[in-house]
Amino acid sequence: MQSFEWVDAESVEQAVSLLGEGNERQPVVAKAGGMDLLDLMKNGVVAPHRVVNLKTIKGLDGVRFDAKQGLELGALVTLARLSRESEVRRRYVALADAAEHAATPQVRNAATIGGNLLQRPRNWYFRNEYFHQASGDISERARAGENQYDAIFDNQRTVLVHASTPATALVAYGASVELTGPGGKTRMVPVSDFLLPPDMKRSTDTVIAPNELLTRVRLPALGAGTKAAYHKQGERESYDWPICDVAVVLQMDGKVIRQAAIVMGWVAPTPRRVAEAEKLLVGKTLDEGLARQAAKAAVEGATPLSKNAYKVPVLEAVVRRTVLAAAAA
Ligand SMILES: Cc1cc2nc3c(=O)[nH]c(=O)nc-3n(C[C@H](O)[C@H](O)[C@H](O)COP(=O)(O)OP(=O)(O)OC[C@H]3O[C@@H](n4cnc5c(N)ncnc54)[C@H](O)[C@@H]3O)c2cc1C
Numbered sequence: 001m002q003s004f005e006w007v008d009a010e011s012v013e014q015a016v017s018l019l020g021e022g023n024e025r026q027p028v029v030a031k032a033g034g035m036d037l038l039d040l041m042k043n044g045v046v047a048p049h050r051v052v053n054l055k056t057i058k059g060l061d062g063v064r065f066d067a068k069q070g071l072e073l074g075a076l077v078t079l080a081r082l083s084r085e086s087e088v089r090r091r092y093v094a095l096a097d098a099a100e101h102a103a104t105p106q107v108r109n110a111a112t113i114g115g116n117l118l119q120r121p122r123n124w125y126f127r128n129e130y131f132h133q134a135s136g137d138i139s140e141r142a143r144a145g146e147n148q149y150d151a152i153f154d155n156q157r158t159v160l161v162h163a164s165t166p167a168t169a170l171v172a173y174g175a176s177v178e179l180t181g182p183g184g185k186t187r188m189v190p191v192s193d194f195l196l197p198p199d200m201k202r203s204t205d206t207v208i209a210p211n212e213l214l215t216r217v218r219l220p221a222l223g224a225g226t227k228a229a230y231h232k233q234g235e236r237e238s239y240d241w242p243i244c245d246v247a248v249v250l251q252m253d254g255k256v257i258r259q260a261a262i263v264m265g266w267v268a269p270t271p272r273r274v275a276e277a278e279k280l281l282v283g284k285t286l287d288e289g290l291a292r293q294a295a296k297a298a299v300e301g302a303t304p305l306s307k308n309a310y311k312v313p314v315l316e317a318v319v320r321r322t323v324l325a326a327a328a329a
Pocket residue numbers: 029030031032033034035036037038054075101102103104107110111112113114115116117118119120163164165166212213214215239240241242
């Protein structure tokens with residue numbers, strides 16, 4: 001790892017200004033929990049000239065709930081806190097469960113929700129310095145190589161999937177991120193538009209500008225009949241990345257489903273919402289047969305790669321179980 005300057009930022013304004021001083025020759029990067037950034041630096045994929053530590057900024061670690069406005073999370077809220085915060089667990093259970101099942105207890109204690117959404121792909125080729133220096137596209141190497149965990153949908157341009165699992169739940173809840181730029185100017189972007197298909201030519205897989213900070217995550221207030229569930233399916237229970245994950249948010253009127261959001265992570269370059277499956281549920285009372293139909297619709301059109309066709313039936317089962325779990329919540 002090459003040496004670099006370290007700055008403990010005192011305010012959002014200062015951090016934004018420091019990030020704005022970076023350029024291609026002397027990159028300046030933000031660090032929150034450092035769980036992804038330090039891995040990338042140790043792997044030789046990222047070599048910053050200066051690291052701006054965000055953890056020293058006060059006031060970015062709040063969790064605020066308001067019955068009308070919904071939930072507001074500071075970018076520095078850790079995944080550990082998110083998983084046990086009572087308002088999150090009680091009202092946004094799919095997000096609490098997604099945070100609880102990400103990574104390991106040690107990682108969750110340091111990792112922040114902002115950094116989690118901005119992490120880079122967990123793809124073997126992407127994480128290897130050699131493939132960044134060699135000619136050829138990383139996605140094409142994965143397509144022709146070890147693609148067990150890569151995309152089974154929308155994989156024509158890239159086979160890499162976005163790594164964040166809390167993002168799956170955030171998209172299902174219709175969450176947005178607040179980005180703050182120079183002069184304190186803020187803009188709100190839905191998480192579904194914030195995440196971009198991974199691309200090795202960019203330094204981020206999101207729409208954030210080099211001189212912006214992710215400052216908050218906002219989730220809308222939910223109606224009285226909202227029910228939700230989340231499931232992450234890995235090869236083992238802990239310390240692992242998913243094969244796929246699914247978040248379901250249902251707006252129920254008694255036993256009848258009025259609105260549905262079904263979002264699938266780790267199966268497409270960005271979390272994939274499945275309108276066809278959602279439509280099947282609306283206006284109906286859920287039973288095992290309907291959940292089965294919705295799950296079948298959710299995997300329609302999959303285009304698996306040479307080594308990941310196994311993901312299709314796994315995903316179908318996870319969608320069916322998560323829809324049933326949401327309705328029964
Ligand atoms: C064994 C293991 C298993 C894991 N399993 C999962 C899993 O199942 N699901 C999952 O989602 N993750 C998983 N992770 C990844 C982990 O959750 C992420 O690395 C972590 O959430 C990143 O957050 P951070 O705060 O440490 O980000 P950092 O590493 O500090 O930052 C990540 C990126 O975001 C930028 N950044 C950070 N904060 C901001 C901000 N506020 N504004 C602008 N830019 C910012 C940084 O410059 C950097 O590019 C796993 C990790 C390990 C080691």
